[in-house]
Amino acid sequence: MKAHLEKHVSWGAHVDVTFEHDGSPCVIDATGPMFDAARAAFRTAWDGVDPVDIGVGGSIPFIATFQEMFPGAAILVTGVEDPHAQAHGPNESLHLGEFARACLAEALLLTYVADAAKN
Template sequence: AVPDALTALVRLLATLHDDAGDVAVDGLVGREGATVDYPEDRVRAEAGLAEGVQFIGTGRITDRLWTKPALAILGVDAPSTGEAPNALVPAAKAKLSIRLAPGDDPKRAYAAVRAHLEQHAPWGAQVTVTFEHDGDPCVIDASGPMFDAARSAFRTAWDGTDPVDIGVGGSIPFIATFQEMFPKAAILVTGVEDPHARAHGPNESLHLGEFARVCLAEALLLRNVAAAGS
């Protein structure tokens, strides 16, 4: 008749997504707007998704990746299976990561997530929400001579293929800080990776052919930026 903390935590975490896999926290900003398609079969192959496993969320894949909020459970503190006693667990803890879409505010988003967790706690369980850190989402205005210089460098390095503007669901909060501190600057962030790089993972890798193109692109970029600024 007495609930345990781990079961309560599992039920609480399950309320963060609806049955389709969309984030179910009221108050988070999401929008559409991606202008390119990302075929599902390509996403499945590049993500290493096992056969039979479904995608989560609704709408276009690109919108789910770039313009909607995402929420992941990064870890849980509870007795390990090898050491768990046959007893009720009095306390359990989870670490959440919420990726915010452009147009959202981290303080408002944190308040929405905290309110959701407190309101959905099952069986009157006591919930403590501890803030760790945040970062502002942003959209870069990728127009002007410096970005033209960059696109020209990329186009040459990749044998005439036009570069495509995308959204990125990574966590680089200092970009928004740069925008605020240097409003007139053209901010260009480049990442050296290929579809199978698995960035930040334990098996992160880099295709050497891609690396060679990136080195060429970087050299051309510096030349083009110097010419554009003269």
């Protein structure tokens, strides 16, 4: 990559490439009571529509670290976006109605987990 960028630099421009450490990829086993509670919370917040596991975010650097540090924990990663959000793009957007539902779902999730811990 560095060689390619240096080879194709525009006249008069300067390219300085610095390599940093990478984030390890990860896969989360999305089964178990925490994930069931999350799906129930999202289902309630979206008026009975089943949530969809889309399997993205595997390159979020700290998730693999969490998995290593807390091997018995359920690592739950949620995102607030719709198919048109264009996450991390220059024209990223967030529908405020979807954001409100996501906030409700997160509050419901905390309630469901707290209720389960009491039993």
